[in-house]
Amino acid sequence: MPKNLYTKNALKEAIAGKLQRHFACEVADATKDQIYEACALVVRDALTEHMIQTQNEVEKYGERQVHYLCMEFLVGRSLRNNAYNLGMLDELTAALKEMGYEMADIFEQEADPGLGNGGLGRLAACYMDGMATTGVRGTGYSIRYEHGIFKQKIEDGQQVELPDSWLASGDVWQIPAMDDTREVRIGGTIDTHFDENGKLVVEYHDYTPVLAVPYDMPISGYDTGNIARLRLWEAKSPIALDMKLFSSGEYLKALEKHAMAETISMVLYPEDNHREGQSLRLKQQYFLVSATLQDICAKHKAKYGTLANFAHKHVLHINDTHPTLVIPELMRILMDDNDMSWENAWNITSQSVAYTNHTVMPEALECWPVSLVQELMPRIMQIIHEINERFCRDLWNYFPNDFQKISRLAIVSDGIVRMAHLAIAGSFSINGVSALHSDILKERVFKDFYTIYPAKFRNVTNGIAHRRWLCEANPKLAALIESKIGKGYRKHPSELQVLANYGEDKALLAQLGQIKRDNKLRLAEYIKEHNGIEVNMDSIFDVQVKRLHEYKRQMLNILHIISLYHKLKDNPGMDFVPRTFVFGSKAAPGYAVAKKTIQLIHSIANMINNDPDIGDKLKVVFIEDYKVSLAEMIMPAAEISEQISIAGKEASGTGNMKFMMNGALTIGTMDGANVEICEAVGRENIFIFGMETPEAEALAASGNYEPMLIYQNDPVIKRVMDHMIHGFGDGVDYTDLANLLLHGGNGGPADRYMSLKDFSSYAVAQERVGEMYRRPENWNYMSLMNIANSGRFAADRSVAEYAQNIWRVKTNFAF
């Protein structure tokens, strides 16, 4: 539908038409589900039209394209986002109203696709939005997991995981593209020899063929016809049952190959910041990479007849090391299928691939046993061996005779393939995701590589889709902003800066406070309905929502809450600024400490929320099943954003940016992008505490961190820890967690994340928060400064930096 037809009446008619054709029903008889689907189909029509146009233009002008490979895309719901971007949200809302529906109710019908774990997957989704909006010709590639991240249920204070089947109502946005089905080969053996012309021949035997079937999601950009495409591959088996085995009674065996193929896209691995060593995960990675590259190469060849100009026309961006097999896979395609020499193939490959690192956690750095890679993809292992040999020869020139160093830096050694080293060797660009993180990569994690290839290293600080996270999630705030500075910031987020001129505008500050209160009320109602807890609207809404991980230190927050409880118990009449602590977090199913921490939150919530001495001065709330759609409600309601990881471990964080943009004040360490948030807003508009990276790293390295000494010398901490050991009255024993904090686990060093060390400065910072909250005008001023300075954390800016400094493609973004 062309844009001028997005009138209320035209939309009403179009929706009625879809209902009739797809559900054979009239508006009056339709269910909410059917209304949702009809709306989605109407919006989708507009998108597919744009998608075809975009593809035609790419085809016509042959511009360089960006291919963004990521094992996760946490896209969130699409209907509202697409309607907003296409400029039809108001009309659609009005049309639905006349049909007797509230837009918000209809949005709620859409499944929230959980094709990711946390920040990494959400970032990929934000960048699709940024690419579409800034005019980058981009395609994202991932897996169409039948089950996304598990649904979290809390039973008796403990996390229970339930499968998430999102496809039924998420289907609408995915358009199958059967013609582009590719075959990926897993396992088997290979036989390589040279034919009579000296040409390499690679024969494959006994492999399992897996079909990769693509589904395309059109991703709209704001106020543009440019559409980015998200291609999700589904694994299908071309092999039916083996009837011979079946008839001889070997039923399971008959199904084996078939089932193996189809399990590849069955489920997302639910680990964040942790490597997953299962062979199925490696199959998933190769499946994504091989299908994607075959697809890109086939189309390229159809257009140009050769792959020689591949690097001019494509960038393959790998989001963390998970898709690193693009490097040997592209080598394979260029050499085996296109007769290219090693040297030519290597030039093309290493000029096409760019790599972003997203974590310095050692337990997340991917390593695969050579034997496994050999078993699942024998030709790829052969190529990796050759890359490694040449790479080590290169290293020898830089570090002659330093066998130890070369073996440490090698791609393959000790029977292990190190994916980050392969990614560094085969990419033209390596970047971190915040200034601090990029420095840590250069100075520590990849120090030796940096001395060899300084020009490959860059920084691109993360950014978020500000239209989704501000304009759509917080429409009242957006309206207030637009009443002052107009709508330009939607496309030029740095214009938010103009808001800083309104610091003296008392009416505006009061309105800001009122909007926050309205958003708090919405969250309070949700909490009342889902948790049965009545929260105090005059309390500070203090929020920590993110994956549960020790390095993120939910524990520090918990310890502090227990200390506040003690304070209030000692002196119930004290002058205390009330607090509502909100948590939302999934723990990896196999991560026992994280799961126990969730239980701990519930135990203290139980104790505090039901204590008549405490009343409504302190409440602790755990929001079940934290996900994108809940984040869209929580962020606008937050007043304090908890970003309290141990310095040097959180690569960037993106939640910190969403909170800031919605006017929450950050309490945080100098970690990840917090450092840049602090720089943007100024020290006076943020609550910074704790050790900085050099101190934290030095203390960890020295082995001199002695939490028992802190425990013995700090009565507040002692009392908190003793309480934990003693328990919280519900019979659950937390000595294991207490021991971890005080003595370390499994004979290892005491708590690597040093919560007790930062406790007292955190408590002091929290006291400042309370004091500041007593002066609403000052608070609102700080909040305004956070919003005004958040423009630099827009994904449009990040994407434009990638485009300019790494991908070398044009954008229409003005810095």
Ligand code: GL4
């Ligand atoms: C992460 C980082 O932990 C997080 O700091 C960062 O913001 C995000 C996107 O760059 O990537 N790395 C992994 S792994 N998961 C993440 O969320």
